[in-house]
Amino acid sequence: MLTHKVYYRLKPLIPRYLQIQIRRQVVLRKKVKYSHIWPIDGKAARPPEGWKGWPDGKRFALVLLHDVDTDKGQQKCLQLMQLEEKMGFRSSFNFVPERYNVSSELRRYLVENGFEIGVHGLKHDGKLFLSKKGFQKQAIRIKHYLKEWQSCGFVSPSMHKNLDWICELGIEHDTSTFDTDPFEPQPEGVETIFPYWFNNSSNHGGFVELPYTLPQDFTLFILMREKYIDIWKKKLDWIAEKGGMALLLTHPDYMNCNKGRCTIEEYPMKYYEEFLDYTKGKYEGQFWDPLPMEIARFWKGRMVASKL
DSSP, X not given: OHHHHHHHHHGGGSOHHHHHHHHHHHHHHHHHHTTTTSSOOGGGGOOOTTOOOSGGGOSEEEEEEEEEOSHHHHTXXXXXXXXXXXXXXXXXXXXXXXXXXXXXXXXXXXXXXXXXXXXXXXXXXXXXXXXXXXXXXXHHHHHHHHHHTTOOEEEOGGGOOOHHHHGGGOOSEEEOOBSSOTTSSSOOOOOOSSOEEEEOSSSSXXXXXXXXXSXXXXXXXXXXXOXXXXXXXXXXXXXXXXXXXXXXXXXXXXXXXXXXXOOTTOEETHHHHHHHHHHHHHHTTTEEOOOHHHHHHHHHHHHHHHHO
16 A cells, blocks of 8 residues: 555656556566466356346346546547447446546436446545545545436446445445456456455445456557457457356547547557447347446346345
């Protein structure tokens, strides 16, 4: 935690291009070291106890989320939404309430068109989980936005997390974990490609945790500088084979929506379009593609039914 505090204190002083270059070197070293568990950790395929499968006998589930980290990303949301609509998909857009001016018109338009809205931290400044007192202070504001936006889902910025504390938010679902991702600041994976119920011993209840199970776009295309979606395809095929949940978390901030040259922290949006096209082309009719809140409610209902 001390290293974490020092990093976020120094981060504003380090040019963005240098931050990325440093992270690229770290990621490339780790990619070799952890090749036995990334992008696939075989232990994560074990189904939960009593597992009877997805609704309507579907082979696997596909969940799409977008973390909108900046106003630049917010400006790309409509184009991303229209792409998904055209291809027959829906997703959740998760906004940072107090980092930029979140458009109420955009939020309303997304919901009216069948998409979901989630809360992505509060300020996205790396300080949410530095102390319990600090978290509780920010949690008051986070709960305000959850209520105002009529949202039931939360995503932790940079996958910083303390699930016990997150219980205090009163949410239905959370995405602050992953099956395997040794490149994150808190690199411990939960070793499952299925949702799971999390609760603590307090009176704050619990929520359905939806770990992301496909590598994040920033890791693949900005840090690793991949030029193809082969890793996404490989992991998706493995999840489909094992009957799990393929949850892809991407960022419109890093997508280049036009045909111009990408900056150091951009990749062509066509990569995401290629993923959707591959999924639909190879697995059409075989997967269930719910919104995060729909899969969370299914999972909670399954848990309740198992106790009857």
